Amino acid sequence: MVVNIFIFVFGAVIGSFLNVLIHRLPKEESIVFPPSHCPKCNKDILWFDNIPIIGFIMLRGRCRSCHAPISWRYPLVETLTALLFLAIGPIFGFQISDLGFYFSAFFICLMVVAFFSDLETEIIPDEIIILGIPVGLLYAVLQGNIAPAVIGCALGYSLLFLISFLGRLAYKKEALGFGDVKLAALMGAWLMFDRVLLGIFLGYLIGAVVSVALLSLKVKKMGDYIPFGPYLAGGALIAFFWGGAIIKYYLTNFVGRY
DSSP states (O other): OHHHHHHHHHHHHHHHHHHHHHHHGGGTOOSSSSOSBOTTTOOBOOGGGGSTTHHHHHHTTBOTTTOOBOOTHHHHHHHHHHHHHHHHHHHHOOOTTSHHHHHHHHHHHHHHHHHHHHHHHSOOOHHHHHHHHHHHHHHHHHHTOHHHHHHHHHHHHHHHHHHHHHHHHHHSSOOSOHHHHHHHHHHHHHHHHHHHHHHHHHHHHHHHHHHHHHHHTTSSOTTOOOOSHHHHHHHHHHHHHHHHHHHHHHHHHTGGGO
């Protein structure tokens, strides 16, 4: 119980830092200076107002100085990161002292930043790609799985690049951002060649369902751009946590019958 509380708090603190990355990296701003401040009035945020989740609740979602509303993204990212960190142990069997726990947490952070950054700004920061691929390959080396990771990285990149190329030919415009192509390469480095295909498939499946819903509700109309990064990141997290079980179920119950 104490360990779970620690992991939740740890995840919420990391989530608070991820909010900084989500807000600043697409704008190419420093993640160190200036200190945390209100984007409306530029007043520095007091340390006790910056406590993850609790600060938002105490402030009732508004800046202490100018009373401008604070985005719900802040507590959402902090809570989501904390819950995903909590899921690492039960699903993978890692203890908090295991190196695998921190590598898993790192991949979760990459996907959370990609998800919310692309959702808000339609930009997937290059920094997470530049850092994420080498770390993913390093983890593969430590696991003795470098070949599947390299193949997965190349496969993810090639598949999304081909889809982007064919989409441009078919629609005479950008059908898929290059950030999505690079994100698929990052996914492959971590998910390897089998689960990266599942992650991409799930991303398209989730994207199709959400897009149909948005069109039905008239939130979006045909021809509107819908960022694909959030769906890819969502598919990657599902494949990361449950990809092995999903693939095993599919092979056992469908392929095994023929």
